Amino acid sequence: MEVKMESGWKSRLKEEFEKDYFIRLTDFVREEYKRTTVYPPGSLIFNAFNLCPFDRVKAVIIGQDPYHGPGQAHGLCFSVRDGTEFPPSLINIFREIEDDLGIARPKSGDLTRWAEQGVLLLNATLTVRAHLAGSHQKKGWEEFTDCAISKLNSEKEHLVFFLWGAYAQKKGESIDRSRHLVLESVHPSPLSASRGFFGNRHFSRCNDYLEQNGIEPVNWQ
Numbered sequence: 001m002e003v004k005m006e007s008g009w010k011s012r013l014k015e016e017f018e019k020d021y022f023i024r025l026t027d028f029v030r031e032e033y034k035r036t037t038v039y040p041p042g043s044l045i046f047n048a049f050n051l052c053p054f055d056r057v058k059a060v061i062i063g064q065d066p067y068h069g070p071g072q073a074h075g076l077c078f079s080v081r082d083g084t085e086f087p088p089s090l091i092n093i094f095r096e097i098e099d100d101l102g103i104a105r106p107k108s109g110d111l112t113r114w115a116e117q118g119v120l121l122l123n124a125t126l127t128v129r130a131h132l133a134g135s136h137q138k139k140g141w142e143e144f145t146d147c148a149i150s151k152l153n154s155e156k157e158h159l160v161f162f163l164w165g166a167y168a169q170k171k172g173e174s175i176d177r178s179r180h181l182v183l184e185s186v187h188p189s190p191l192s193a194s195r196g197f198f199g200n201r202h203f204s205r206c207n208d209y210l211e212q213n214g215i216e217p218v219n220w221q
Helices: 007-017 021-035 047-051 088-101 141-155 165-172 202-212
Strands: 060-065 120-122 160-164 181-185
Touching: 007 141, 021 202, 047 120, 047 160, 088 120, 088 181, 120 141, 141 165, 160 165, 160 202, 181 202
Parallel strands: 060 120, 060 160, 160 181
Antiparallel strands: none
């Protein structure tokens, strides 16, 4: 099937598009969009890849699945469109950035500005049915995003992987710690943030590592 995606990613993932699991996945997703409300809009399913070309990736934040409320999801994990109330996890991310780097909480929760600097904001599952968290899990997206992570792991060096919570940590188990920096903590959700997300200093640690390896740090504003 024809997938519209940034050319660097597409050349590395094109074999996935022909596999049985991906054909079943696209049939399922297409049917879901026809008969119910699904997020993000179809044109933004691969937004994380299109805003952050393979050759420009310097950091990866792994989420689980898209926000399932109206007007929130636009293909970048943890990010919301302008005009949308900040979800609790995003508020906690901004709070840690402020504590870590002294950057005041921004007015916009749209993290496109991070993606365009080389931060891949990758959900493990790229679609979700409205108001039903996890409804598109175990349909094939996880295998596809595992492949994307594997390509980054093997073809690039000195990436920073942010693995927040048990789900992301399990997904990142195979990352080569001798080639990349892996930052792990509990999830920024209000249920867990006070048990080790606050104070993890992941954002400054990321930038220190990038600079040590001659890579432009991320402006986390």
